[in-house]
Amino acid sequence: MAINNDTGAAKLPLKQGAIMKIWFVDHPISQFKEDVKKLARQNQLKVVDSRFKSHYSADKHADDTPTLTKKGKATLKKEAKAIEQKASMPIQEEVKLEDGSI
Numbered sequence: 001m002a003i004n005n006d007t008g009a010a011k012l013p014l015k016q017g018a019i020m021k022i023w024f025v026d027h028p029i030s031q032f033k034e035d036v037k038k039l040a041r042q043n044q045l046k047v048v049d050s051r052f053k054s055h056y057s058a059d060k061h062a063d064d065t066p067t068l069t070k071k072g073k074a075t076l077k078k079e080a081k082a083i084e085q086k087a088s089m090p091i092q093e094e095v096k097l098e099d100g101s102i
Contacts, residue, residue, distance in 0.1 A: 021062035024050040031076065032068045039066040 023045040029036040040047045045062050053061070071079075 019060070020044055020046045022046050022048050022056055022060050023062045023065050024048055024053045025068065026050050031070055033071050034066070034068055036068065039068075 021044075023040055023043075025032075025036055025047050027049040029047065036047060039045075043062075043064075043066060045065065048056070
């Protein structure tokens, strides 16, 4: 079994001739508690924004898809605040010049 270098997760091999079904998910996928990409890999599904559902024939739509839970507004606000605080933190790095001064 191959390992995905980006995530360390095991890649499930597709069966020969198998066509991945499409899982239509409201984007952004960061609004869900679950790891949408990981669930898609585990279930051999391709994630596509649900607004493009009409662009695909019905035979490509996945019937049996994992259940997703949206994060609460409080959780999303906390994440946004944490990102904002991290971005506003000053860089505390000292640079030494060749003569040894800072």
